[in-house]
Amino acid sequence: MKEELSIVGRRVPRWGAYDKATGTAKYTVDIKLPGMLIGKVLTSPHPHARIIRIDKSKAEKLPGVEAVISFEDIPPKLFAPNRHDLILYHTENERKDMYVISEKARFVGDRVAAVAAVDAATAQKALELIEVKYEVLPAVLDPVEAVKPGAPRIHDYAENNVSLHLDFPLSMGDVEKGFREADFVLEETFRTSKQQIAQLEPCACAASFGPDGRLTIWSPAQGTFLFRTKLAELFDMPEGMIKWITLHVGGSFGKFGSLSVEPVCVALAKKAGKPVKIEYSREEDFSGTEARQTYVATGKMGVKKDGTITALQEKLVVDGGAYFTRNSTTTMLNMCGFTGLYRCPSVAAEADCVYTNVPTTGGIRGYGNSEATCALEQLIDRAAKEIGMDPIQLRLKNIKKAGDLDNKGLPMETCTLEELIKLGAEKTGWAEKRARKKQKGTKRYGIGMAIMMDLSGSHPAAIQHRNAYIKLNEDGSANLMVMAYDMGQNMPGACAQIAAEVLGVRYEDIHVVTGDTDSTMFDTGSGGSAGCYQVGNAVMKAAEEARKQLLDRAGKRLGLAPDELEVKDRRIYAKSDPRRGISVGEVARQATYNFEGEHLNISGKGSFSPTQSPPPFAAVFAEVEVDVETAEVKILKILYINDSGRVINPATVEGQVEGGIAQSVGYCLTEDYVINKETGVLESDNFTTYKIPSTLDMPETEVILYEEPVPSGPFGAKAVGHGTMNAVTPAIANAIYDAVGVFITDMPATPERIFEALRR
Amino acid sequence: MVKKEIVSFKINGRSYEVIVTPNMTLYELLKEQLDLTGTKRSCGVGECGSCTVLVDGNPTLACSTLAIAVRDKEILTIEGLAKGAQLHPLQQAFVDEGAIQCGFCTPGMIMMAKALLDENPQPTRQEVREGLGGNLCRCTGYVKIIDAVLAAAETMRKGGSQ
Numbered sequence: 001m002k003e004e005l006s007i008v009g010r011r012v013p014r015w016g017a018y019d020k021a022t023g024t025a026k027y028t029v030d031i032k033l034p035g036m037l038i039g040k041v042l043t044s045p046h047p048h049a050r051i052i053r054i055d056k057s058k059a060e061k062l063p064g065v066e067a068v069i070s071f072e073d074i075p076p077k078l079f080a081p082n083r084h085d086l087i088l089y090h091t092e093n094e095r096k097d098m099y100v101i102s103e104k105a106r107f108v109g110d111r112v113a114a115v116a117a118v119d120a121a122t123a124q125k126a127l128e129l130i131e132v133k134y135e136v137l138p139a140v141l142d143p144v145e146a147v148k149p150g151a152p153r154i155h156d157y158a159e160n161n162v163s164l165h166l167d168f169p170l171s172m173g174d175v176e177k178g179f180r181e182a183d184f185v186l187e188e189t190f191r192t193s194k195q196q197i198a199q200l201e202p203c204a205c206a207a208s209f210g211p212d213g214r215l216t217i218w219s220p221a222q223g224t225f226l227f228r229t230k231l232a233e234l235f236d237m238p239e240g241m242i243k244w245i246t247l248h249v250g251g252s253f254g255k256f257g258s259l260s261v262e263p264v265c266v267a268l269a270k271k272a273g274k275p276v277k278i279e280y281s282r283e284e285d286f287s288g289t290e291a292r293q294t295y296v297a298t299g300k301m302g303v304k305k306d307g308t309i310t311a312l313q314e315k316l317v318v319d320g321g322a323y324f325t326r327n328s329t330t331t332m333l334n335m336c337g338f339t340g341l342y343r344c345p346s347v348a349a350e351a352d353c354v355y356t357n358v359p360t361t362g363g364i365r366g367y368g369n370s371e372a373t374c375a376l377e378q379l380i381d382r383a384a385k386e387i388g389m390d391p392i393q394l395r396l397k398n399i400k401k402a403g404d405l406d407n408k409g410l411p412m413e414t415c416t417l418e419e420l421i422k423l424g425a426e427k428t429g430w431a432e433k434r435a436r437k438k439q440k441g442t443k444r445y446g447i448g449m450a451i452m453m454d455l456s457g458s459h460p461a462a463i464q465h466r467n468a469y470i471k472l473n474e475d476g477s478a479n480l481m482v483m484a485y486d487m488g489q490n491m492p493g494a495c496a497q498i499a500a501e502v503l504g505v506r507y508e509d510i511h512v513v514t515g516d517t518d519s520t521m522f523d524t525g526s527g528g529s530a531g532c533y534q535v536g537n538a539v540m541k542a543a544e545e546a547r548k549q550l551l552d553r554a555g556k557r558l559g560l561a562p563d564e565l566e567v568k569d570r571r572i573y574a575k576s577d578p579r580r581g582i583s584v585g586e587v588a589r590q591a592t593y594n595f596e597g598e599h600l601n602i603s604g605k606g607s608f609s610p611t612q613s614p615p616p617f618a619a620v621f622a623e624v625e626v627d628v629e630t631a632e633v634k635i636l637k638i639l640y641i642n643d644s645g646r647v648i649n650p651a652t653v654e655g656q657v658e659g660g661i662a663q664s665v666g667y668c669l670t671e672d673y674v675i676n677k678e679t680g681v682l683e684s685d686n687f688t689t690y691k692i693p694s695t696l697d698m699p700e701t702e703v704i705l706y707e708e709p710v711p712s713g714p715f716g717a718k719a720v721g722h723g724t725m726n727a728v729t730p731a732i733a734n735a736i737y738d739a740v741g742v743f744i745t746d747m748p749a750t751p752e753r754i755f756e757a758l759r760r
Numbered sequence: 761m762v763k764k765e766i767v768s769f770k771i772n773g774r775s776y777e778v779i780v781t782p783n784m785t786l787y788e789l790l791k792e793q794l795d796l797t798g799t800k801r802s803c804g805v806g807e808c809g810s811c812t813v814l815v816d817g818n819p820t821l822a823c824s825t826l827a828i829a830v831r832d833k834e835i836l837t838i839e840g841l842a843k844g845a846q847l848h849p850l851q852q853a854f855v856d857e858g859a860i861q862c863g864f865c866t867p868g869m870i871m872m873a874k875a876l877l878d879e880n881p882q883p884t885r886q887e888v889r890e891g892l893g894g895n896l897c898r899c900t901g902y903v904k905i906i907d908a909v910l911a912a913a914e915t916m917r918k919g920g921s922q
Contacts, residue, residue: 011858013856017860021870023799023838024839030797201800201802201862201864251898488861654858656861659899661901662898694893694902695889695892695893698901
């Protein structure tokens with residue numbers, strides 16, 4: 001491999017930047033097909049109710065209405081809206097518990113009917129004409145209540161509403177012995193909040209059947225091929241009869257790792273015999289699509305006076321909402337996160353995943369690990385206080401090193417936690433700030449920190465298989481066909497940089513074709529920050545194969561062996577004599593247009609199935625000011641030191657981190673998911689009642705990209721986006737603890753909660 | 761039946777005559793009648809700023825404005841900002857500074873920033889923060905968006921490329 005990189009590591013414009021800046025980028029909500037109908041979904045106003053009867057006749061008679069569907073119009077098949085039952089090695093941990101349209105409503109917002117009509121107003125009118133007779137059932141909205149004897153049963157199969165009990169497979173040692181050996185044992189129950197994704201493009205989908213019965217579907221879903229298989233199963237179609245297109249996606253953050261309105265949209269299009277589009281309102285998006293799970297996590301830590309952690313134990317009650325969706329994977333990753341960040345001889349974890357009559361949850365950015373890190377990193381600061389040790393020293397004593405097993409039980413190729421912590425301590429002036437004299441006034445300063453270890457995709461839990469195909473054009477540019485659709489994380493751009501670097505052409509010479517199951521090869525989809533590491537590796541292999549063909553052809557022209565050649569800046573030349581060379585374009589053109597025979601479209605195919613999931617690392621430092629009179633928290637600064645291995649595009653990686661900080665600031669302080677305790681209605685269902693950070697809510701942030709290339713990554717790159725939700729929240733919480741001495745165990749840390757804690 | 765009428769609009773320097781209903785919003789006019797899909801709707805009730813366009817130079821939420829209310833006024837949307845292939849300095853700065861991720865907030869953000877710079881060509885970082893306070897973004901954390909607006913202001917002060 002070339003040592004000097006010319007394109008990888010550069011701040012080139014992200015893929016699609018010009019389209020997005022000029023308003024020409026097309027999203028699912030922008031689709032307009034000839035003769036297209038507008039679909040709308042009728043949802044349950046009750047958190048738990050049996051549907052006795054649905055009368056659709058009045059709606060069907062309304063002029064302009066072309067299809068009305070309810071439970072009886074849908075294939076009677078239970079399915080799992082997420083894709084994991086297709087790829088997880090432990091499929092016994094998955095649950096098929098959902099119908100495309102419910103036979104029984106299990107939360108306010110559950111789908112009970114749908115219509116397609118000539119325009120939105122007619123569709124809305126038709127919804128109002130559907131008469132549903134419900135038998136209202138007692139509901140349970142809280143996971144702790146849901147498991148108590150006598151609680152209403154939400155799914156017939158799930159006794160005590162427990163959908164899955166998980167014993168952590170990587171438990172080891174003897175935690176009871178570990179707690180006996182400890183000088184201090186801390187135990188605390190944390191309750192994390194159900195964060196809304198609040199991606200700006202509302203959930204949308206369009207579906208159209210061709211005259212040959214072939215279905216084209218436009219959807220933002222993360223996992224096109226797997227969802228194609230799901231639709232094929234649901235509608236009894238071969239996969240080849242479905243073409244799945246993902247356009248630009250206006251944010252996903254894991255939400256579209258599950259199907260949402262796609263099956264309803266397909267069912268409407270099928271019944272109407274015309275294209276149908278569904279676009280949710282913000283309120284429908286908030287109540288009808290997935291949010292983060294609520295974890296009630298009881299964490300227990302044993303620690304010796306010298307700072308050695310002797311045992312870690314976690315007991316979880318996971319509120320998954322009305323359907324199972326992603327409960328097993330998120331819960332498993334939570335356990336990995338809690339038990340796997342530090343060296344510890346005895347770890348154990350178990351969980352009950354629980355149904356409640358609240359909106360569904362999914363696998364949201366940082367899933368599981370965010371909640372685990374939030375609990376663990378606060379316990380560390382409390383332990384540090386108990387033994388009178390600086391929290392940084394306590395961390396340094398227990399952190400893992402390269403060669404140790406990571407949080408998923410895989411040997412780590414690199415581990416920079418020690419370097420990141422020390423760099424942050426130096427940058428912030430940690431020692432002096434922690435040793436400061438405690439203030440007496442109403443405004444109290446505090447500094448806290450937290451670390452995290454994440455993942456680069458779902459290996460070893462699930463099948464991960466990525467493919468890329470690259471072909472040279474006659475001018476020496478190349479088309480890269482890869483399922484690297486863009487949800488904002490700029491995966492196509494990173495892939496283009498990797499391909500350009502290998503092929504020795506310019507970034508703008510790589511034309512990425514993506515998001516279309518017809519023109520790209522199979523792919524298990526993005527999720528858990530798998531993209532850059534996994535797809536990047538497939539792209540690298542594809543480009544290397546094309547490069548080999550390119551150098552072979554050039555070598556023949558120049559009378560040199562391929563290994564005597566180098567390619568850079570669109571020119572192939574002799575290593576020994578750079579003046580002796582030929583342009584990439586000339587070789588590519590001659591390979592196709594020649595009259596001597598031996599025609600070749602220079603191309604390459606790359607496949608990648610990982611044997612690693614190298615964790616990115618971070619150390620985050622937060623400085624806050626807490627007003628003890630108003631209980632308001634002002635974040636003064638956040639320093640985020642990130643190791644994502646080799647950085648392909650610094651602007652992209654910084655952007656991912658900065659965005660993760662913003663989502664964490666909201667998660668930690670303002671984003672409060674409120675369900676009405678009487679009615680089960682989601683009250684925080686818009687941007688006024690559910691407060692995501694604006695420019696004015698964001699503190700000063702500094703991002704440092706610490707690069708330690710990971711050997712198994714493309715040019716040494718690994719993941720970034722997913723893990724950015726993990727360490728900011730506990731860093732802020734620890735800073736609040738440092739400022740005013742109170743722990744906030746229920747998130748978000750609203751002024752009300754801080755005020756209450758201060759009074760205690 | 762809702763009463764319809766033919767109304768003329770001036771959008772991005774071009775005149776249109778459109779059959780509108782009294783309850784049609786400016787957003788619906790742009791997207792559904794004229795296929796100008798660059799303007800985005802995220803909340804539909806004026807909370808997020810995604811649908812910001814300029815009406816006679818003033819930032820206006822297209823989702824919460826009736827089409828009839830802007831008849832005969834000069835409407836500028838994201839599609840009308842570049843001059844041919846020449847991007848507006850704000851557009852160029854958003855590309856160059858990495859201020860775009862999913863891009864759904866970008867058109868509204870750029871239009872709001874244009875209104876801000878038209879009013880105050882030399883804003884401080886704090887003034888940009890305040891000026892964009894009503895435009896939500898879920899991806900970027902705003903750092904590079906604010907950088908881009910300040911960079912564009914600099915370009916425009918130097919008489920830059922537009």
